[in-house]
Amino acid sequence: MDKTNILLDKKRTEVIPDSFIGRNGRNRVFLGVVIFFSILTISMVFLIIGTMLFKGYHQINWAFFTQTPPNTFEAMMAKSAGNIIPGGIVNGILGSLYLVAIASLIAIPLGVLIGIYLYENSSKKYAGLIRDITDILQGVPSIVIGLIVYLWVVVNITKGYSVLAGSVALALMMLPLIIRSTEESLKMIPDSLKEAAIALGTPYYKVILRVLIPTSFTGLMTGILLAISRILGETAPLMLTTLGNPAINWNITKPVGAVPLLIWQFYNDPNMVDLIWSSSLFLMGFVLILNLLSKWIGARRKI
Amino acid sequence: MVLSLVRGSMTSIHEFGWKFLISSDWNPTKGEENYGALLFIVGTLFTSILALIIALPLAFSTSLFVAEYFRDTRMASIVSTLVDLLAGIPSIIYGLWGFYILRPFIVSIGLTPQGYGIFTSGLILAIMIVPYATSLSNTTIMMVSNELKEAAYSLGATRLEVIWNVILPNARSGITASYILAFGRALGETLAVTMLIGNANIIPTGLFSTGNTMASVIANQFGEASGLQLSALIEIGLLLFVITTIINAVGKFIIKRFA
Numbered sequence: 009m010d011k012t013n014i015l016l017d018k019k020r021t022e023v024i025p026d027s028f029i030g031r032n033g034r035n036r037v038f039l040g041v042v043i044f045f046s047i048l049t050i051s052m053v054f055l056i057i058g059t060m061l062f063k064g065y066h067q068i069n070w071a072f073f074t075q076t077p078p079n080t081f082e083a084m085m086a087k088s089a090g091n092i093i094p095g096g097i098v099n100g101i102l103g104s105l106y107l108v109a110i111a112s113l114i115a116i117p118l119g120v121l122i123g124i125y126l127y128e129n130s131s132k133k134y135a136g137l138i139r140d141i142t143d144i145l146q147g148v149p150s151i152v153i154g155l156i157v158y159l160w161v162v163v164n165i166t167k168g169y170s171v172l173a174g175s176v177a178l179a180l181m182m183l184p185l186i187i188r189s190t191e192e193s194l195k196m197i198p199d200s201l202k203e204a205a206i207a208l209g210t211p212y213y214k215v216i217l218r219v220l221i222p223t224s225f226t227g228l229m230t231g232i233l234l235a236i237s238r239i240l241g242e243t244a245p246l247m248l249t250t251l252g253n254p255a256i257n258w259n260i261t262k263p264v265g266a267v268p269l270l271i272w273q274f275y276n277d278p279n280m281v282d283l284i285w286s287s288s289l290f291l292m293g294f295v296l297i298l299n300l301l302s303k304w305i306g307a308r309r310k311i
Numbered sequence: 312m313v314l315s316l317v318r319g320s321m322t323s324i325h326e327f328g329w330k331f332l333i334s335s336d337w338n339p340t341k342g343e344e345n346y347g348a349l350l351f352i353v354g355t356l357f358t359s360i361l362a363l364i365i366a367l368p369l370a371f372s373t374s375l376f377v378a379e380y381f382r383d384t385r386m387a388s389i390v391s392t393l394v395d396l397l398a399g400i401p402s403i404i405y406g407l408w409g410f411y412i413l414r415p416f417i418v419s420i421g422l423t424p425q426g427y428g429i430f431t432s433g434l435i436l437a438i439m440i441v442p443y444a445t446s447l448s449n450t451t452i453m454m455v456s457n458e459l460k461e462a463a464y465s466l467g468a469t470r471l472e473v474i475w476n477v478i479l480p481n482a483r484s485g486i487t488a489s490y491i492l493a494f495g496r497a498l499g500e501t502l503a504v505t506m507l508i509g510n511a512n513i514i515p516t517g518l519f520s521t522g523n524t525m526a527s528v529i530a531n532q533f534g535e536a537s538g539l540q541l542s543a544l545i546e547i548g549l550l551l552f553v554i555t556t557i558i559n560a561v562g563k564f565i566i567k568r569f570a
Contacts, residue, residue, distance in 0.1 A: 049441055143563060147495055243403045244502055244526070295400070
């Protein structure tokens with residue numbers, strides 16, 4: 009008798025199993041539900057990327073990267089002859105790079121400087137205000153940013169759709185991301201490092217340039233790459249500021265093409281459907297690679 | 312920024328006053344121009360709320376998967392990377408996918424004849440906001456202290472009971488805030504919705520009805536707009552700005568208050 013477990017006692021087992029199986033069963037069902045919905049969520053990624061790959065790959069060729077898009081008539085002729093659509097999206101690729109480059113030129117120095125300011129004066133009144141404004145800016149829908157930049161730049165400065173307007177819009181979207189990531193990565197630097205530099209009598213600007221920025225460099229890069237990958241695919245603000253251009257353009261006060269804008273144009277033109285998928289594939293591939301690259305850098309960072 | 316929006320919409324504010332908010336008549340015909348934003352406001356709220364409802368189980372399950380059930384495993388990091396990729400896909404690509412894949416699917420199961428409408432846009436929006444809803448709730452779920460959970464386990468609680476009685480009450484504010492912020496995202500989404508909602512200037516009557524949202528009317532009509540219409544569109548932009556800012560402020564307030 010002394011070896012019998014108390015749980016195996018007849019009278020007890022009659023009571024315990026009922027409720028225990030019920031609770032345990034519910035526990036398992038819930039786990040099943042969680043796994044089901046999680047799989048549903050991540051399967052969306054594969055569905056979307058798979059569609060792009062499947063429908064877009066056959067249009068990717070040399071011309072795709074070197075030529076400007078055909079007009080509707082050419083596309084229609086090629087399609088009725090059973091060929092792939094001639095031409096490519098080089099104006100969009102160059103335009104996108106151009107826009108992103110100018111936007112980065114505006115947003116990166118400004119964002120990093122503001123980030124450093126917030127880090128150095130984190131408890132001052134102005135810092136709180138700037139932080140709130142950054143938060144608000146981050147929450148503003150992209151189309152509203154487009155509207156605002158339209159009123160600022162398109163109407164007043166360039167008197168027409170332009171590269172500059174598009175870049176300012178993209179820069180406004182990059183700014184909060186860069187400010188945030190700069191501040192966060194500076195916060196992760198141990199104080200002892202800074203104090204050591206100051207103890208050596210280093211002037212403060214040198215502490216910032218030689219100690220703070222190099223140590224947080226990977227963090228800054230992660231933030232910048234993420235910000236670029238966010239704005240590369242932005243379409244709505246560009247529709248209101250750069251409009252698009254069927255030819256290659258380097259003039260900063262004139263409209264320029266961009267990959268997302270071209271996708272929008274192809275979407276509105278039934279003859280160009282095939283080009284949509286390859287352009288989207290290209291855009292998404294580019295964005296996702298940047299995204300993963302920034303994750304990779306972020307994961308490798310050590311201080 | 313607010314100032315320039317207000318200045319741009321001055322003509323329209325003068326012309327319509329408060330009627331802009333409650334009128335649902337949007338008529339750009341020359342001579343009898345009349346603009347009211349109500350139908351866009353209703354459309355925007357309708358699609359976004361629907362998106363939030365659909366995204367809720369998806370985001371909640373994914374958070375639990377990453378932050379509780381499979382926490383710190385390889386699987387969890389793969390899942391969270393994939394969910395982050397969802398956030399990286401540009402809006403216009405969601406729109407295309409919705410238009411060419413989701414819309415025919417909805418037609419084929421016979422929900423609506425055309426596939427456009429509130430339901431389709433809500434579905435796409437839901438997928439788009441899942442990563443925003445998960446990222447913050449992941450961290451709050453992970454922050455629930457281990458002692459509390461262990462105490463519950465030691466009392467014989469099952470995992471579900473721990474989640475329900477320990478994790479949820481403790482992480483409630485963070486989870487709520489993350490859904491509010493995701494809702495703010497959904498309000499401002501433009502192109503994916505523009506491509507799927509049908510762009511009919513009517514107040515949506517049901518789940519499968521077509522409609523229009525604030526962001527998509529700006530995208531659609533901005534190119535041809537001038538004068539009073541342009542001003543009315545800018546006023547819609549101003550409204551959208553105000554609404555999203557309030558929603559975001561509420562979300563941030565909840566985080567600050569309870570964190």
